Amino acid sequence: EALGPQEYTAVKMEVVEWSAGAKNIIGDRVGGRKVFLVAATLRPETMYGQTNCFIGPSIKYGVFAMSDTEAFVCTYRAARNMAFQGISKTRGDINQLLEIDGASLVGTRVKAPFALNPEVYVLPMENVLPTKGTGVVTSVPSDSPDDCATLADLAKKPAFYGIEPAWAGIAPVPVISTPEYGDLIAPELIKRMKIQSQKDVKQLSEAKDIAYKEGFYNGTMLVGEFKGVRVEEAKPRVRERMIEAGLAMAYAE
Numbered sequence: 001e002a003l004g005p006q007e008y009t010a011v012k013m014e015v016v017e018w019s020a021g022a023k024n025i026i027g028d029r030v031g032g033r034k035v036f037l038v039a040a041t042l043r044p045e046t047m048y049g050q051t052n053c054f055i056g057p058s059i060k061y062g063v064f065a066m067s068d069t070e071a072f073v074c075t076y077r078a079a080r081n082m083a084f085q086g087i088s089k090t091r092g093d094i095n096q097l098l099e100i101d102g103a104s105l106v107g108t109r110v111k112a113p114f115a116l117n118p119e120v121y122v123l124p125m126e127n128v129l130p131t132k133g134t135g136v137v138t139s140v141p142s143d144s145p146d147d148c149a150t151l152a153d154l155a156k157k158p159a160f161y162g163i164e165p166a167w168a169g170i171a172p173v174p175v176i177s178t179p180e181y182g183d184l185i186a187p188e189l190i191k192r193m194k195i196q197s198q199k200d201v202k203q204l205s206e207a208k209d210i211a212y213k214e215g216f217y218n219g220t221m222l223v224g225e226f227k228g229v230r231v232e233e234a235k236p237r238v239r240e241r242m243i244e245a246g247l248a249m250a251y252a253e
């Protein structure tokens with residue numbers, strides 16, 4: 001864990017269609033605002049490979065008015081941090097429109113900025129911490145072993161997790177190539193390390209470290225504006241592009 005503040009990229013995933021459960025709770029309580037699930041990531045350069053979005057099913061989320069035209073879905077904790085980082089319209093102002101549990105968000109369809117899959121589904125992940133980031137995680141199974149293992153669990157037992165099989169049936173998208181692990185480092189590590197599920201937290205943590213270091217120091221972009229560029233160099237540039245496009249914000253904690 002980093003000791004200083006962690007610099008995330010907060011990615012705005014606009015709601016295209018609410019799940020039936022969320023629709024019931026939300027009704028007309030957002031006052032015509034565009035609503036975004038806001039995911040915190042440390043790997044903005046991987047956003048081309050998003051296949052879905054994760055929430056913690058037992059986490060409480062808020063829908064926060066950020067302006068007259070936009071509302072964000074995230075934890076109260078994150079909304080409070082944003083209010084002091086120039087993200088909400090008035091400094092320190094937290095305007096919670098309603099509260100919603102993570103389970104009700106499952107099945108909502110959102111836009112995935114910069115991704116080759118333009119829209120993705122919100123799915124449940126047990127390991128999402130309410131105390132980190134926004135409580136919303138964008139899923140990139142090509143480069144994140146956690147995302148890859150969770151998605152495989154969901155695809156194996158969709159009924160158990162209360163999802164439609166198709167929502168978890170999206171293939172990993174090659175985004176970064178490394179000499180040692182090829183074009184899909186997370187699935188490759190899962191295979192080599194014989195990781196069975198998202199419950200193998202110790203091995204997943206090790207896989208996560210390898211994927212992070214290999215990608216950063218030895219990876220080359222396979223897609224997007226910085227195709228052919230080394231990840232180390234592409235990472236801040238993709239982040240800047242997303243921020244310029246109004247699809248992301250700097251977020252620290």
Ligand code: A2H
Pocket residue numbers: 006040041042043046127128129130131132133134135136137138139140143144145147208212
């Ligand atoms: B990362 P750190 Cl491709 N609970 O984004 C659990 N995990 C969370 C979270 C929460 N509340 N909020 C964010 N995260 C995830 C992309 C990614 C990430 C890739 C590879 C590795 C990776 C796509 N998911 O993270 O503990 C988010 O997933 C490995 C470090 O603050 C975020 O970046 O270091 C990362 O964990 C932040 O973890």
